[in-house]
Amino acid sequence: MTGHATEVSRGVRFEFGANWARFLEVLNDERIAQAEKSLRELLGVSDLQGKSFLDVGSGSGLFSLAALRLGATVHSFDYDRKSVACTRELMRRYFPKDTQWIIEECFVIDSDYLSRLGKFDVVYNWGVLHHQGALWQEMGLVILV
DSSP: OOHHHHHHHTTSSOOHHHHHHHHHTTOOHHHHHHHHHHHHHHHTOSOOTTOEEEEETOTTSHHHHHHHHTTOEEEEEESSHHHHHHHHHHHHHHOTTOSSEEEEEOOTTOHHHHHHHOOOSEEEESSOGGGSSOHHHHHHHHHTO
């Protein structure tokens, strides 16, 4: 059993991936387009051509998909195995042979893992770091990426 699965079984961690799997059942082109628009507005850009994008806690994979569709190379990771599976499902549906999208299972406070990632033009995190209980430590680790 993984660290995440152990924490879920002990009741100390919520299994967000199960929710994301249900979300994928209703994901459509309109929602994907809205995610793309959201990223463009947030970043003040028209596209992400030539940019690298790190999705910290990818969840459903929607914003990783949006970034890829906007032209970025994307590296996604999540601690929740079911969330990773959701992100991989979006890759399977929309970019099955793409080599510009890497998806991994890892914990956001694994400093060894983060130190191996290198630098990214965009580090995206939505609704993840504050769940871990050490927000400033995690922010420091992610900013160093």
